[in-house]
Amino acid sequence: MTPLRARFLGMGGLVVVCLGLLGLAAWHLVALERQMRISATENMIWIFGQTQAEALHLALALSDGADPAAVETRFDLLLSRLGLLDQGPQRRFLQAAGVFDVLSGWSATLLDNDPAAGGDLGALAEDVTRLTATLRGSASLAMSHEWQEQAAHLDRLGHLHRLALMAVLVAGLAGLGLALILIDRERRLMRARLDRIEAARLAHALERERELSENHRQFADLIAHQLRTPLAVIDSAMHRLTRHGATASAALIAEKAAVSREAVARLVSLSDTALMMSRLERDAIQPRLRAHDLHELAQTCVEGLARSRPADAARVTVIAPETPVTAACDLSLTSEILSNLIGNGLAYAPPESPVEVAVGADHGQVWCRISDRGPGMSAADLARAFDRFRRGAGQGSVPGSGLGLTLARHLARLQGGEVTLAPRAGGGLTATLTLPKPAP
Amino acid sequence: MTLTALLTLTLPAHADQPILTLTGKVSGGHVAISRAQLEGLGWHELVTSTSVTDGPQRFRGVLMRDLLALAGAQGDSVRATALNDYVIDIPASDFDRFDVLAALYMNGEALGPRDKGPVWIVYPRDDFAELQDIRYDMRWVWQLVGLEVR
Numbered sequence: 001m002t003p004l005r006a007r008f009l010g011m012g013g014l015v016v017v018c019l020g021l022l023g024l025a026a027w028h029l030v031a032l033e034r035q036m037r038i039s040a041t042e043n044m045i046w047i048f049g050q051t052q053a054e055a056l057h058l059a060l061a062l063s064d065g066a067d068p069a070a071v072e073t074r075f076d077l078l079l080s081r082l083g084l085l086d087q088g089p090q091r092r093f094l095q096a097a098g099v100f101d102v103l104s105g106w107s108a109t110l111l112d113n114d115p116a117a118g119g120d121l122g123a124l125a126e127d128v129t130r131l132t133a134t135l136r137g138s139a140s141l142a143m144s145h146e147w148q149e150q151a152a153h154l155d156r157l158g159h160l161h162r163l164a165l166m167a168v169l170v171a172g173l174a175g176l177g178l179a180l181i182l183i184d185r186e187r188r189l190m191r192a193r194l195d196r197i198e199a200a201r202l203a204h205a206l207e208r209e210r211e212l213s214e215n216h217r218q219f220a221d222l223i224a225h226q227l228r229t230p231l232a233v234i235d236s237a238m239h240r241l242t243r244h245g246a247t248a249s250a251a252l253i254a255e256k257a258a259v260s261r262e263a264v265a266r267l268v269s270l271s272d273t274a275l276m277m278s279r280l281e282r283d284a285i286q287p288r289l290r291a292h293d294l295h296e297l298a299q300t301c302v303e304g305l306a307r308s309r310p311a312d313a314a315r316v317t318v319i320a321p322e323t324p325v326t327a328a329c330d331l332s333l334t335s336e337i338l339s340n341l342i343g344n345g346l347a348y349a350p351p352e353s354p355v356e357v358a359v360g361a362d363h364g365q366v367w368c369r370i371s372d373r374g375p376g377m378s379a380a381d382l383a384r385a386f387d388r389f390r391r392g393a394g395q396g397s398v399p400g401s402g403l404g405l406t407l408a409r410h411l412a413r414l415q416g417g418e419v420t421l422a423p424r425a426g427g428g429l430t431a432t433l434t435l436p437k438p439a440p
Numbered sequence: 441m442t443l444t445a446l447l448t449l450t451l452p453a454h455a456d457q458p459i460l461t462l463t464g465k466v467s468g469g470h471v472a473i474s475r476a477q478l479e480g481l482g483w484h485e486l487v488t489s490t491s492v493t494d495g496p497q498r499f500r501g502v503l504m505r506d507l508l509a510l511a512g513a514q515g516d517s518v519r520a521t522a523l524n525d526y527v528i529d530i531p532a533s534d535f536d537r538f539d540v541l542a543a544l545y546m547n548g549e550a551l552g553p554r555d556k557g558p559v560w561i562v563y564p565r566d567d568f569a570e571l572q573d574i575r576y577d578m579r580w581v582w583q584l585v586g587l588e589v590r
Binding site: 050054073076077079080083084087088089090 | 491492493494495523524552553554555556582583
C-alpha cells in the first residue's frame, strides 16, 4: 500500500469514527429526550392518594348519616378511582409493587351494598373502613415502589447522558485529529505551491537572462558589422583626401565631407537605436502620456527629416485630416516610431517613389498609416517582421539595424498602442500605428 | 334504525337535567347545559390512546369550541372543575388548535360518574406529538361538571 493511500484510508477512518460517534451521541440524546418526558401514569402516588381520600370522604359521609345524594356521589367517585387503579398502566404498577391482589375485588364488594340500589349502608360503612385500612397499608409499598422506579429511571437517564457525553468528547478528539491532519496537509500543499511558483519565477528569470545574453551577442555582431560600413566609408574618404594632400580641391573636400557626415549620421542613428533598446530592456522608459495632434506630430517628423535629407523628405506627403486627430501618447516616443516607419518606407521603396502619411480615427482609437510603393513583403516575412534583428529578404543592401520595427512596436505597446504591417492595395506596404484616444 | 335513534335509546332518563355548568364570561354569566342541548350540537368521534388506559379508545362527544360557542363564551382560558373538586386552567386556544372533545361515550358506552363521566375532556393525543406530554395530560379532566370562562 502506498503511503498516500494509507494516509487517505486513515483519514477516511477518522471521518467514519467521527460521524459514527456523533450519530451515537445523537441517538442517545433522542433516547434521553424521550425518557425525560413525564407522563401522568408516573404520578401513581397522587392517584393512590386520591383513592384513599375518596374512601375517607365516603366513610365520613356514611358516618354523618348525610343526605343520600352526597353518599351516592362519594360512592361513585370511590368506584371511579378504584376502576382507575384496575386499568392498564395503573394495574401493572400495582402488580409490580405487589399490592394489586389486596386491592382487587373491592369494587364488587362495595357494589354489593350500592346505595343507589338501596344497599345496606352500615355494611357499606364497614367495608369502606376496611378498604381505608387496606389502602393505608399499601400506600407505603406503592410509594417505595414508585420511588425505586423513579430512581432507576434517573439512573438510566444518567447513563444515557454519560454515554452521549463520552461519544461527543471522543468525536471531538477524532475531529481534532482530523483537523490537525488537514492543516498539515494544507501546509504541505501550500509549501509545494510556493516552491512551484519560485521555480517558475527562477525559470522565467533564467530564460530572460538567456534571451538578453543572446540579444547582446547578436547586437554585438550587428554593431561590429554595421559599424564597419560607415567606418570604411569614412576611412576611404579620409584616404582620398590624404592622398591628394594640399592639392585636394574644395569640391572633393566637400564631397568627401558629405559622405563622411552621412556615415557619421548613420553611426549616430545606430547608437541611438541601441541606446533605446537597452533602456527598453531595463524597463527604464516611462511614457508620459498627453494629448497630442497626430497630424502635427507626423508633420514635425517630416520637417526634421527635411533638415538632414531634404531629397527624401520631399517624397513624403502628409495628408491633412478633415478634423483634428488627437492621440494620448508620449511626444518623443511617438516621434521615434513615426520617424522609424517613415524612414523604413523611404529606404525600402524605389528612389523618387512617394510615401504617403495619413491620420484618422475609428473604433475608439486613432491611427497613422505610412504607405510606400516598394516591393512589399511576403506573407512569411510579414509574420516575422517584428522579430529582433529580422530583416526583409533581399534587403541586405539597405542600411538598417533590423531593430527598427521591433523598437517601434515596443514603444507603441508601452503607450497602449500597436504597430502592424499589411500589403498596400496596388503594391507596396502600409505600416499602421494605432494609439488610444485621450480620455474625454 | 338510525344512529340518532339508537343514541336516544341509550340516553339516561333525565335528558333535560343540566350536566355541565358554565360560569364567568358566558351569556348572562351562568349557563347550564343539559344532554338534550348537547344533542343539538354536531357530534364528533375521535380515536386515541390515553395516558391511563391501554390501546386506542373510541370517544364520542361534542367539540369543546362548539360547547363554548353555545354558551356565548368570550375568554382566554377556562377553569375546569371535576366532581371531586379537581381544578385546572386550560387555555381557550387549545380548543381552536385541536379538535378537543367533551366526550360522553367511550367505546360506544355512555360515560357515567362511576367511571370518568358524565363528561371527559379528550385531546386528539395520537395525532399530535406535542399533546403526548404531562402538560396536556393534566387537561384531560374527567367527571367534568363546571367550566368557568375567564
